[in-house]
Amino acid sequence: MRRLQLQRRVLGSEVQGPVSRRPWYAGVALLLSLMVGMLVVGVSGQERPLTSRVPPSVPPVQQTQEPVEDYRYDAQGQRDPLEPLLKPEVQEELRPVPRSDARPPGPLERFDISALKLVGIVWGELGRKALIKGPDGKSYFATLDTYMGKYSGKVIAIENDHMVIEEQFLNAEDKVVPKTLTIPLRRKDKKEG
Secondary structure, three states: OHHHHHHHHHHHHHHHOOOOOOOHHHHHHHHHHHHHHHHHHHHHOOOOOOOOOOOOOOOOOOOOOOOOOOOOOOOOOOOOOOOOOOOOOOOOOOEEOOOOOOOOOOHHHHOOHHHOEEEEEEEEOOEEEEEEEOOOOOEEEEOOOOEEOOOOEEEEEEOOOEEEEEEEEEOOOOOEEEEEEEEEEOOOOOOOO
16 A cells, blocks of 8 residues: 555656746746846937938038127226125224323223223212222222223223223224223132032
């Protein structure tokens, strides 16, 4: 019986043919052939540039030349096309007004204004006073019309959180040009730790 079953199996496989254990080879081959076919169609389907050839039997057309007017560009009154549209602002050269000998210099006029620090503002019945610390480590009081800085700056306003100083400069035409500076009140930052 076993022999009969074995013969049937062998005969059955011969009748059906060899069984392919890897049918994916056929799928890959089919996919590759489709891709190659699309590439060939894509390359051959591109348009080729047309080269125009003039038949040798047609003589070239001769054009008659008309006299050309002599054109000249008049640049007078026109903007220079190479000049930038936005011009940089030219800073006026300012010189300090010479100090008058009529009044003696104050203690705050020895220092540059950038070196001075506004550390406090005190106000009461007599008005406001600014407490200023100099680079020498000393503190000074300033009121309205107090002179300070090397360029004869004058205090014109003392507010709650800043002080305004006006300095006088001369421009190139020897006209007096005022320049205002604001010194903010410097508060100590409290570090939490």
